[in-house]
Amino acid sequence: MMKIDNSLPLEYANEQNKMNIFGFWIFIGAEVMLFATLFATYFTLEHRVGNGPAGAEIFELTPVLIETLVLLTSSFTIGLAMNAMRLGKKNAMLTFFSITLLLGLVFLGVEIYEFTHYASIGAGLQVSAFTGILLTTLGTHGAHVTVGLFWGLFIIMQVKKHGLTPKTANKSFIFSLYWHFLDIVWIFIFSFIYLKGMM
Amino acid sequence: MSELFPRKQVMGFVFSLVLTAAALTVYFLDLSFMAAMTVLLATAFVQAGVQLVGFMHVGESEDRTMIYMNIFYGVAIALFTIFGTLLILVWDM
């Protein structure tokens, strides 16, 4: 493969790795705009509920708080996984990585519960502009988490098989950026969709 | 064992929990709209900052200048888009 620079962490060890990380940061910039557009639409349509329910009538604090704490913790554990990776501790890294994905799975489970709950109380996708954009925004974030779960699983399998190489370390690091970013997006959903809607 | 839980990250996690609790005050206390929004904006952006700097190591790579510019540019345009849209379609309609 390419020239390897041993003075840097594995994930930065060669030129292609550096480009992958840099390119992913640019992608995160694009994702910022993607979610910003959803937020712009959400804020515009927030009070346009037609004959359907308003946010205050359907939001429940408990599941939302569980989702928030679970995702915050998973962001912490993927950070710990990266720390372990830099220490070269493959098993610790895999443990933290697996915990992260399990927490992501819990998050997804609660979100699926939330969606079925909304549908059952008459706040489905087709009810009003508000429910439409609410579910699309949450769904876009949820789809990102789902993709992340599969992606993370594939990376765990590769680290198990090949160990910590410049390639697997690079993939893991980029995954951690993705996961932290999803947490940031969730913070904004938590603050400006749920808390703002419930206060 | 302790090297697996570096102080910086543990503190970041604790801080993010504190920020979440602070944001929850808008639910439990009866704040005015302006005060509540100020709290939410402050906690959300500080929280994002903690993630970016503490967990995502935004400042560690040799491209940090470009990455910072990318983030600032994206956030600036995102805010212009959100507030411009609200101005056009809600506040000035």
Add this chain to the structure above:
Amino acid sequence: MDYFDRFAIPHPSPAIYASMVAIGLTMIAIVIGLTYFKKWGYLWSEWLTTVDHKRIGIMYLIAALLMLFRGGVDALMMRAQTAVPDNKLLDAQHYNEVFTTHGVVMIIFMAMPFIYALMNFVVPLQIGARDVAFPRLNALSFWLFFMGAMLFNISFVIGGSPDAGWTSYFPLAGNDFSQSVGTNYYMLSIQIAGIGTLISGINFITTIFRMRAPGMKLMKMPMFTWTTLITNAIVVFAFPVLTIALLLGTMDRLFGAHIFSMTNGGMDMLWANLFWVWGHPEVYILILPAFGIYSEVISTFSRRNLYGYKSMVASIVIISFFSFLVWMHHFYTMGQGPLSNSIFSITTMAIAIPTGIKIFNWLLTMRKGKIKFTVPMLYSVGFIPIFTIGGVTGVMLGMASADYQYHNTMFLVAHFHYTIIPGVVFAMLAGLTYWWPKMFGFMLSERIGKWAFWFIAIGTNVAFFPMFFTGLDGQARRMYTYSEATGFGPLNMLSFVGAIGLAIGFALIVYNIYYSVRYASRDIGSDPWDARTLEWATQTPVQSYNFARTPQVDSIEALWDLKRNGKPVFQGEIEKIHMPNSSGMPFIMSCIFFAWGFSLIFSMWIPAIITTIAIFACMAHRSFEKDDGHYISVEEIKATEKDWEVLNDENR
């Protein structure tokens, strides 16, 4: 059989049946031709699976030229229909479909691939790189764009074309008023092409930031590279907005959401808002690379370095930011208050300033230069006055209060054609002629090229200048006909004549390609224009690895300094070169995307679910794939370089 009724055309006409037959015959001809000449293997291994930026650039170019003619035929049909009052050449529905597809094809499927064709071919060469940062993603970008374009183009023979205008405003584009699947085609085909464009954006930013030749600092990049960088920065931040707008439109049309509807709280104006949050930056995505091409061409053929390099860079950076702050000027009349109209009026005026700076820079570059009026230079010089008319009328339209008079009239149509034709089409033709010898190893005929230029330049003015007058007299855009009493007849006839002039110009370009393929000299060396930047410092045709030795650069015009001042650029030993492997996955994955889009358009849920899973399976395959690329050995490089280095020394 009811299942297949959905594929029927809602408004059949002889023209559509004729195109069905033509499409069928063309496809059969291609298949027979490839089989007869035994070219399937060649097509697959050299083109469909390539990750070489030069070949991808050429494929973009071919697609763009095809789409140019598709969109051009639409334009001719529109001008023919409105040439005389009460014309019955096209009915209202057909006319709606034609102007919609004309707009979409020209912007998304002609202009975008054209700029990406030139970026792909030129930028890695200009910065002294071996390829782009992510060659595999680059191929995926192209194939996603291509499949999006093909999906859009089959609409008019399967299920019906979109007919709500290229802006596809709701509520017209909603299910109540656009019942055919046409607008579904719009939502999904642009979505697929848009994902490809976004990937390209990330790819080029990374390429330019991380793969420049040693010594090429940011402020030493050639101007086309600068504009490519800034253009792709706009792409990265603007295209996600389009992604979401199209997603929300799809939610409304396919899943019965009420985001843009007139009932249940929906807001139709939100579509216009989101569309133009993307749409205005898109204008600058098209125009900035054009500015880069003009800078290269004017500098080369004036035999002078570019005047005001720093102010040029500053102005494109400012434009990139301002382009996100002006979107509301596309809908001043939508009903919002004077506050927002005033704010966006001011930002719109402000963005004219950096563009003005650039015009003066080009003029001052030409001052005291030894100008050679080659074809690329003619387009560049022709661009300046024609574009200025477009720019000045743009400032007129930018004044919110005055815009109530111009809005949605032919005045607007004239304005944006006066900016886009000189701003994009002229630039693309200039760039095409300028870089053609690098791409194909021979030059296009200057004589035929000049004829084509004059037909196109005069045709543009004859076709679009009358629209300023009919627009001010009240002719609305998108009207399929008008009565004789309006008095619009003669000027519209004049427009039609101009459109024919344009058509002749483009036909001449095709003839020029044919003529030059047959008769042009192949003995042109590697630098036929005596140019100034690094892309001309390679062999023609360019070696697969671009540069045997990584160039060392310390000025904006590295090649010029090499030629005139003898500053060495290529030094050091030849080392083995790492290159990416070809792959069929981008093509296969994009074919699946095509099937995915097609399934969703016709609400065929089971195939849609299967193709969605297949798309993710492709991504999983990529995750597990072992792809370390390959090396080109030193001996092989030396063999490739041998003939060329001899030639090269003789040239010096």
